[in-house]
Amino acid sequence: MAKTILVVDDEPDIRQSVKTILELNGYKVFTAIDGDDCLKKVYNVHPDLILLDIMMPGTPVDEVVKQIKDIKIAFMSVVRISDARKRGLCTQDNIVDFFQKPFNVSDLIDRVELILNE
Amino acid sequence: MDGKNYSIKNFLLTRINRKLTFLFIIVAIVAPMVGIYYFYIISVHAIPDYLSDVQAPMLKTVAVMIIILIAVDAGIIGFFVSRSISKPIRELYNATRKVEMGNYDVRLNIKTQDEIEELAEAFNRTTASLGKLEAERKEIDNAKTEFLSITSHELRSPMTPMKAQLQMLEEEYFGKLQKKQKESVKIIIRNADRLDNIIVDFLEISRIEAARLKFNFEKTDLTQTIMDIVKFMEGFAKEKNIQLIVNISKLPIIEVDPDRVSQVLRNIINNAIKFSEENSKIEIAAELKKDYILCSVKDYGCGLASENQIRIFEPFYQVESTSRRRHGGTGLGLAICRGIVESQNGKIWVESKPGQGCIFYFTVPLIPVRNIKPIKMLFSPKDVIEKKIIEEFKTILGPLGVVEFDELKSKNALGKDDIYGYIDSLTEQYILTPESGVDFKCRIGEIFGDEKDVINTKEDTLHDNVGDEGLK
Numbered sequence: 001m002a003k004t005i006l007v008v009d010d011e012p013d014i015r016q017s018v019k020t021i022l023e024l025n026g027y028k029v030f031t032a033i034d035g036d037d038c039l040k041k042v043y044n045v046h047p048d049l050i051l052l053d054i055m056m057p058g059t060p061v062d063e064v065v066k067q068i069k070d071i072k073i074a075f076m077s078v079v080r081i082s083d084a085r086k087r088g089l090c091t092q093d094n095i096v097d098f099f100q101k102p103f104n105v106s107d108l109i110d111r112v113e114l115i116l117n118e
Numbered sequence: 119m120d121g122k123n124y125s126i127k128n129f130l131l132t133r134i135n136r137k138l139t140f141l142f143i144i145v146a147i148v149a150p151m152v153g154i155y156y157f158y159i160i161s162v163h164a165i166p167d168y169l170s171d172v173q174a175p176m177l178k179t180v181a182v183m184i185i186i187l188i189a190v191d192a193g194i195i196g197f198f199v200s201r202s203i204s205k206p207i208r209e210l211y212n213a214t215r216k217v218e219m220g221n222y223d224v225r226l227n228i229k230t231q232d233e234i235e236e237l238a239e240a241f242n243r244t245t246a247s248l249g250k251l252e253a254e255r256k257e258i259d260n261a262k263t264e265f266l267s268i269t270s271h272e273l274r275s276p277m278t279p280m281k282a283q284l285q286m287l288e289e290e291y292f293g294k295l296q297k298k299q300k301e302s303v304k305i306i307i308r309n310a311d312r313l314d315n316i317i318v319d320f321l322e323i324s325r326i327e328a329a330r331l332k333f334n335f336e337k338t339d340l341t342q343t344i345m346d347i348v349k350f351m352e353g354f355a356k357e358k359n360i361q362l363i364v365n366i367s368k369l370p371i372i373e374v375d376p377d378r379v380s381q382v383l384r385n386i387i388n389n390a391i392k393f394s395e396e397n398s399k400i401e402i403a404a405e406l407k408k409d410y411i412l413c414s415v416k417d418y419g420c421g422l423a424s425e426n427q428i429r430i431f432e433p434f435y436q437v438e439s440t441s442r443r444r445h446g447g448t449g450l451g452l453a454i455c456r457g458i459v460e461s462q463n464g465k466i467w468v469e470s471k472p473g474q475g476c477i478f479y480f481t482v483p484l485i486p487v488r489n490i491k492p493i494k495m496l497f498s499p500k501d502v503i504e505k506k507i508i509e510e511f512k513t514i515l516g517p518l519g520v521v522e523f524d525e526l527k528s529k530n531a532l533g534k535d536d537i538y539g540y541i542d543s544l545t546e547q548y549i550l551t552p553e554s555g556v557d558f559k560c561r562i563g564e565i566f567g568d569e570k571d572v573i574n575t576k577e578d579t580l581h582d583n584v585g586d587e588g589l590k
Contacts, residue, residue, distance in 0.1 A: 013279035021282065024291050078274055082334055082377075102278040102314060105285035 003116045004028045006047035008038040009076065010056045014101075018051060018076075018108075025109050035064035042068060048116055051076050051099070054084060062089055072096045072115060076103065143199070146192030153185050206234045210241060222249030263492075267324035273317045281310055312448075319450035323433065326457030329492040333375040333462070340369050340411060340482065343376045344383065344404055351387045360391055361399040369406055373486050378458050379413075382466075385451040386415045386478045392447070393419035393476075410464065410481040418475040424566065425533030427468050428503060431456040433495060453495055455480070460493050462486065506565045507532065514550070514558050534566040 005027050007018045015031045022029045030045045032038040034056045042050065050068065054061050054077035065073060074097035075084060081098045084090055090098070096115050099108060206228045216224045222245055228238040286292065288303050295303065325331045348362050355362050383402075390400045394417050401416040422430065429435045433453040459466040459480045470476035504527070511519030526532055526540060538559055545555035 011275065011279065013276075014282070017279045017282040017286070020291070021286060024286075078271070078278070080332075082332060086332070102274075102281040105282055105289060 002026055002028045003049070004030065004045060004047040005112070006030045006032060006038065006042060006045060006050045008032045008034070008050060008056070009053040010034055011053075014053075014076075021105055021108065022112070025113075027112070035059040035061055038064060039067060042071065047071060049074060049096075049112065053077060054079060054089065062087070065089070065092055065095065069094060074099060074112075074115065076101055140199070143192055143196055146188055146195065149188055153181060153188070156181070202230065203234070206230055206238065210234075210238060213241065213245075217245055217248065220252075222246075222252055263324055263327045266320060267328065267330075270317050270321040270324055274314070274321070277310065277314050277317065281307070281314070284310060316448045316450070319448045319454060322454050323450060323457065323495050326454070326461060326493050327495050329461075329490045331458065331461050331490055333378060333486065333488075333490070335373045335375055335486045335488070337371050338374050338376045338379075339371050340374065340376075340379065340404060341366050343379055344402065344413070347380045347383050347387070348402055351384065351391070354388070355391055355400070358391065358394065358396045360394050360396070362387070363399055363401045365401060365403040367405040369404060369411060370484070372411070372482070372484050374482060375486075378462075379482060382455045382458055382480060383413065383415070385455050386480075388447075389451065390415050390417035390419070390476070390478070393417060395419065407481075409485075410483045412479060412481055414477055414479045416475065416477045421472045421474050422468065422470040422476055423472050423533065424535055427470060428566070430468065431466065457493050457495055461490050503565060504532065507537070507562065510558070510561045510565070514554065514561075534562065537562050 005022055007015055007022070007029060008031070009015050009018070010033055015033075019029045019031055030041060030047065032041050036058045038050065038052070039059070048071075050071055050073045052061065052065070052073055052075055054075055069092070071094060073092075073095050075089065075095070076099040077084065078101045080100065081090070084098065089095075097111055099111070209226060209228060213224045213226050224245055225242050226238040228235050284303060284307050287295070288300070288307060322331075344366060345364065348364055352362055387400065387402065394400060398418045400418075402414070403416070404411055404413045406412075426435075431452050434449040435453075436449055456466050459482075463483055464481040466478070466480040468476050468478050508520065508523045511523045513519075515522060522540075526536065531537075531540070541550070541555050541558050541562070544550045545552055550558065
């Protein structure tokens with residue numbers, strides 16, 4: 001069965017792009033427009049992985065991740081991983097990766113595959 | 119009535135008062151002289167016969183007493199008058215010094231009711247307007263940094279979907295591409311990457327300017343850091359068959375951000391590779407000095423003329439206008455290096471002679487600086503240097519110096535060698551003595567080798583800086 005991924009980003013073009021890339025590589029993709037939308041959808045779609053932007057309007061991301069403990073999360077952000085670590089965002093066990101934007105398409109595919117095959 | 123009284127009182131007590139005091143002093147000086155004159159006449163010639171032998175000395179004593187009293191009186195009045203003038207002037211002087219140091223909150227409260235009070239009020243008004251200007255300047259400066267930071271972020275966010283879509287096109291997610299289409303996509307991707315690099319560098323510059331540069335200090339063996347980066351750069355060096363030679367003396371484990379050191383070193387080595395001929399070599403060295411580690415990268419490329427040696431650390435400065443196209447890069451690499459090194463109170467400089475390659479040096483302090491200060495990136499060091507040069511011109515040549523400086527500037531002849539030549543011509547025309555010519559050259563040499571001096575002084579190797587050239 002195809003693995004499910006929830007893409008959370010406030011920018012429609014990024015949602016669209018990531019969705020296309022993942023779908024063409026055989027994943028089932030749902031999207032959410034911000035942290036609140038993500039929390040609303042997450043237990044309906046039960047994704048195997050959440051790709052989560054760090055800077056979004058609405059509920060801060062650190063609040064969002066605190067409420068999701070049993071699903072793998074990978075951040076996608078323009079800020080650097082060192083900055084994200086400083087904000088204490090990478091402490092939870094279910095946070096598995098960090099994609100630096102702008103990301104490389106084949107790198108994204110490789111790493112997502114790796115995460116979901118573990 | 120009150121007002122009138124007040125003004126009359128003022129009139130009596132102040133303006134006229136001081137002038138009257140001067141009158142008193144003059145009288146007090148003239149009177150004893152007249153007294154001495156009469157005393158002289160009396161004592162020598164004209165003691166009338168009817169005065170007894172007792173009365174005559176008494177008369178002399180009284181005259182002497184009067185003279186002494188008047189002299190003392192004049193002294194006391196003189197002291198108070200001069201103090202009443204010198205005290206507010208000293209206050210003014212101290213206040214001016216404070217303004218010079220950048221304290222624009224200084225206000226004077228001098229109530230002498232005369233010209234000095236007017237001067238103090240003018241000083242207060244000037245300082246207030248200077249303070250306002252300074253506040254405005256700071257605001258504009260902050261706005262500039264903020265603007266740079268926001269625009270860079272805003273410019274960066276469209277890059278993500280753009281690059282993603284381009285890569286999908288290139289990887290033929292949406293069907294096979296013809297040869298021409300593929301070429302076109304490649305060009306777009308290459309330029310998108312270049313644009314992204316510029317934006318990233320801009321962000322870095324805005325962070326340096328706003329003192330928001332992040333340093334993650336950890337105990338590091340710099341030897342390992344340097345070896346890693348050299349290994350990484352070897353891939354690029356191989357393309358031009360350039361040999362990377364490493365020479366590191368034993369370094370202590372220090373607390374430093376290894377990523378930042380790598381960033382600086384990567385930039386410098388990258389530059390060295392760009393400007394080296396094929397089949398040459400680059401030497402990378404690091405050694406422990408008193409309270410810092412000195413890293414150097416030596417290449418055998420085309421070298422740099424002296425006027426370019428400082429300017430290459432300016433943003434977007436390229437030695438030749440064509441070299442950017444030839445060598446690529448954003449033109450911000452060395453400026454960012456300078457920002458990173460100076461944020462840690464280090465120094466970065468280059469020593470070079472045209473045609474003989476360059477040696478880039480930078481220092482890493484043994485103790486990390488946690489309190490990062492903002493570094494001006496977009497104000498070029500060139501301006502600072504020109505200011506220093508013009509000061510020297512003024513000191514040595516007087517007001518004429520400014521005119522001479524402007525003339526040299528208009529000829530774009532403000533490099534070290536240009537100025538040395540100019541000083542030589544002055545000594546040849548006997549406008550300067552040979553000694554002051556040498557002195558002048560030393561000072562100019564210090565300006566150009568400023569950073570080098572500071573470090574070399576620590577090592578007691580004074581003899582080989584300030585330019586042997588300057589002393590010849």
